Amino acid sequence: EEWQDRGAAVGVRQETGPDGKPVTRYIKKGVRDFSFGQTLGEGSYSTVVLATDRQTLNEYAIKILDKRHIIKEKKVKYVNIEKDTLNRLTDHPGIVRLYYTFQDERSLYFVLDLCKGGELLGVLKRMSTFDEECTRFYGAQILDTIDYMHRRGVIHRDLKPENILLDDQMHTKVTDFGTAKILKGKRRPDDSQNGMPPIDTGDVPGEERASSFVGTAEYVSPELLTDKSACKASDLWAFGCIIFQLLAGRPPFKAANEYLTFQKIVNLEYEFPSGFPAVGRDLVERLLVLDPTRRLPMEHIKNHEFFRGVTWGRGLWKQKAPRLK
Numbered sequence: 001e002e003w004q005d006r007g008a009a010v011g012v013r014q015e016t017g018p019d020g021k022p023v024t025r026y027i028k029k030g031v032r033d034f035s036f037g038q039t040l041g042e043g044s045y046s047t048v049v050l051a052t053d054r055q056t057l058n059e060y061a062i063k064i065l066d067k068r069h070i071i072k073e074k075k076v077k078y079v080n081i082e083k084d085t086l087n088r089l090t091d092h093p094g095i096v097r098l099y100y101t102f103q104d105e106r107s108l109y110f111v112l113d114l115c116k117g118g119e120l121l122g123v124l125k126r127m128s129t130f131d132e133e134c135t136r137f138y139g140a141q142i143l144d145t146i147d148y149m150h151r152r153g154v155i156h157r158d159l160k161p162e163n164i165l166l167d168d169q170m171h172t173k174v175t176d177f178g179t180a181k182i183l184k185g186k187r188r189p190d191d192s193q194n195g196m197p198p199i200d201t202g203d204v205p206g207e208e209r210a211s212s213f214v215g216t217a218e219y220v221s222p223e224l225l226t227d228k229s230a231c232k233a234s235d236l237w238a239f240g241c242i243i244f245q246l247l248a249g250r251p252p253f254k255a256a257n258e259y260l261t262f263q264k265i266v267n268l269e270y271e272f273p274s275g276f277p278a279v280g281r282d283l284v285e286r287l288l289v290l291d292p293t294r295r296l297p298m299e300h301i302k303n304h305e306f307f308r309g310v311t312w313g314r315g316l317w318k319q320k321a322p323r324l325k
């Protein structure tokens with residue numbers, strides 16, 4: 001009873017131990033350890049508030065979920081999925097980091113990286129379109145992050161410019177993992193001897209496809225609409241839509257309502273605006289392919305002419321973001 005009043009609770013923090021394996025640290029973090037500031041935004045089941053850790057003065061975004069509302073809306077499953085996927089994706093600069101979770105009698109709290117740059121969608125709307133250099137930089141960061149997620153056996157399933165946030169260096173941070181899918185796939189005989197994490201190829205037959213409908217109309221893949229299942233390539237379809245949208249200023253499939261949008265997707269009905277760069281067009285045409293098995297695979301996308309000159313891996317994240325013009 002006593003701890004509930006103080007709002008102090010055991011905060012769980014996932015870290016990578018000295019042996020490279022994930023270790024769970026139990027840190028007593030609670031509401032009292034933070035001073036809460038302005039509201040950064042509202043979701044359907046959440047409020048995100050700016051908060052400062054009283055001890056370290058570090059700033060965070062704390063996502064607060066009302067338990068009664070979550071239960072009423074039957075979203076408990078999503079809360080657990082978001083926590084489990086974020087706890088699995090702890091070691092990449094392109095993912096919004098989850099530092100602690102705690103609760104009090106009324107709410108659940110997720111202490112997250114603060115993304116002061118807001119949503120990529122907002123920046124795109126202000127710019128109307130990105131030039132090739134900016135699209136290459138932001139596209140490369142998003143792709144590097146998708147590659148990391150997939151290697152860790154996670155399919156995001158709802159990638160879109162609203163779910164790509166920007167930090168104070170204008171580097172991307174993917175968020176919103178409540179509708180992600182964790183592939184159980186068995187571990188391949190891993191090459192962890194050389195320190196590489198075991199790659200989860202999701203190669204258990206049938207396991208690499210996930211069912212249960214999710215996603216946002218404009219970015220939903222055709223396979224999700226035709227046989228209700230998503231796979232890693234579904235995230236690459238969404239990636240193709242995002243590259244198109246950065247260069248064109250609008251998503252490829254957009255109609256008056258969701259049903260008409262879905263029709264355009266399954267019929268691959270979209271047009272490039274005049275002036276769309278040819279190299280970008282070639283990349284998009286190899287991603288927006290109806291058959292997921294014929295979509296350009298990750299390594300080929302990285303080697304595509306559009307990304308010529310990009311240094312993949314950690315170097316990509318040390319670069320200064322190009323000035324948006």
Ligand SMILES: Nc1ncnc2c1ncn2[C@@H]1O[C@H](COP(=O)(O)OP(=O)(O)OP(=O)(O)O)[C@@H](O)[C@H]1O
Pocket residue numbers: 040041042043044045046047048061063096112113114115116118119165175176
């Ligand atoms: N880490 C963060 N840093 C800064 N702002 C954030 C952060 N996470 C979310 N926000 C902002 O807070 C708002 C609510 O985000 P949240 O993830 O709670 O809901 P949502 O996913 O946007 O909405 P819904 O749950 O309906 O999909 C969003 O507009 C988002 O831009």
Ligand SMILES: O=C(O)[C@@H]1CCC(=O)N(CCc2ccc(Cl)cc2)[C@H]1c1ccccc1Cl
Pocket residue numbers: 012066067068070071076079080083101102103108109110
């Ligand atoms: O899984 C965990 O880390 C703990 C385990 C102990 C616990 O009680 N919770 C909260 C479980 C829960 C989930 C949803 C609602 Cl609406 C209410 C309680 C979990 C929790 C605590 C804080 C934030 C999120 C979650 Cl899922």
